Amino acid sequence: MHKSSERWASRAGVILVVASSAIGLGNFLRFPGQAVQYGGGAFMVPYILSFILLGLPVCLSEWVMGRMGGKDGHSAPNIFKHFLSGFPLYVTSAIAILIPILIYTYYVFIESWCLTYAVDFLMGTINLHPASAKPGIEYNSAVVATSSNYFTELVGSQKNGSAFNSKIIYFTLFCYFLNFFLIYRGLVKGLEAFAKVAVPVLLVCSFIVLVRVLTLDNIWEGLGKMWNPDWSALLRGQVWLAAAGQIFFSLSVGFGIVLTFSSYLTERDDVVLSGLSAASLNEFVEVVLGGLITIPVGFIFLGASVASYGTFGMGFVALPAVFSLMPLGQIFGAVWFFILFIAAITSSLSMIQPGITFLEEGFNLNKKQAVSILSAFTLSITMSIVYFSKDLSALDQTDFWVGIFFIYVLATIQVLIYGWKIGPALARIESKKGSLMHLPKSFDFIIKYITPALLLIIFAIYAYNDLPTYLLKMSADHMLSIAPAGSVPEDVIMSAHVSKGVFITLLSIFILLIYLSYKSHKWETKK
């Protein structure tokens, strides 16, 4: 395996790339939805505790481990070979490469929704006003219903294959190739240059929308819906679980992305302050911008029902309706969905880099070859997800298995390596190299005992609560029950078997690829 000689051009660049990777739709849509559902202002208590005990430790451990492992290369196998060997090395590396690649395949589809809405609002081609309703609460409900129908038709969630007859397919392909074009430009000219423009644009646009929202009539009622605390919520375990989950996904830890990016740093470069800066920028966007815009504006126009929408419902049904009802909503709707698009593309862009790096280092490919192979591979999966759009089932399945299950597994492995394999003492020495800030002593205890325990508990509860549901969705009986009339039962049963085996098959393929890349280059794993 050869080592890429690319390096970050500046410290601000790497911080902005990592922060923009973490800032995504979850900051603007998921966080406010979770907060209002789980205790309003009271949600901030478990949220901040989770940030300190779970988010920051995992985040900082990734920065330190990435730089430690980046001495021989920047792909997951090159990084993890410093800490693991044999089969555990192959499996962990395969998961670390597979997670961002597979998340990219469906995230780019969601990204295209944002761009479509931004263009629709800008061009005035979205009309959610029903012709026959009169102004009032019923009128607002009718606008929401129209918005829901618009979304369903746009993404093709009424029937498999219908997304290919919608304009969304063109936007998906555009987003798809834009991502690969930017990644082809390289670490500095592509990722870093784009993040340096995208993050300021995102912040400026967000403040424009924030000022508009804060100057609306009845804004205090909207803010009250978001922030008035329900202290009794703290007695429910589910609230603590939701807060931990939100922090975990918000910081994008356990994706294998930070590991790759920090591997491009040298021992003269800081990791602790850089990691903290990226995390704090993400939290600023989430709490200040996400917390003050989404729910307050939704409550003002749609009332208490705004709390009942999920992440997609909030983002692509409720908020388009809100902007349709708001004075100057066409402009602010366009700006808002442009913000979401920027947040999404900066995240999706960073998801491709680990796969590209692996192909370059593992198989001695040049950038052009690596980009071509990965784009062809991911395009085939993305098109499958777009095709199986009924109730967004393929997207939902991929999100659960990759976006939750694999991420928890990888984060737990990383924290266990940091706390028990490397050891906090040695890791502390490593973290001090080039550091502009030192880790507090308490970090050692937290990363060794508290964080792994919390991760395992959360993982167990998630698995207990959600695993049976998702396994059921893959069963032949369930697929037969939702199959359209006239479907051949044998084909439906075959589809069930395929959906059960697809993630295991992909993981197996990547394990094999990593094994082959090791063998072909006669790698020696470091003991």
Place this chain on the structure above:
Amino acid sequence: MNLQGFTIMIASITIVTSLAIYCIYKLMTSHRYKMKNPPFDVEIT
């Protein structure tokens, strides 16, 4: 919006904003220091 909600909102915004400003301050002050010393092992290709 009640007083508790307002207090939590202001406290939350203050915490995350202070953390972000502190990090920016540390980075900027260290940047000046690093300018006097080689800041990065830059090997752009």
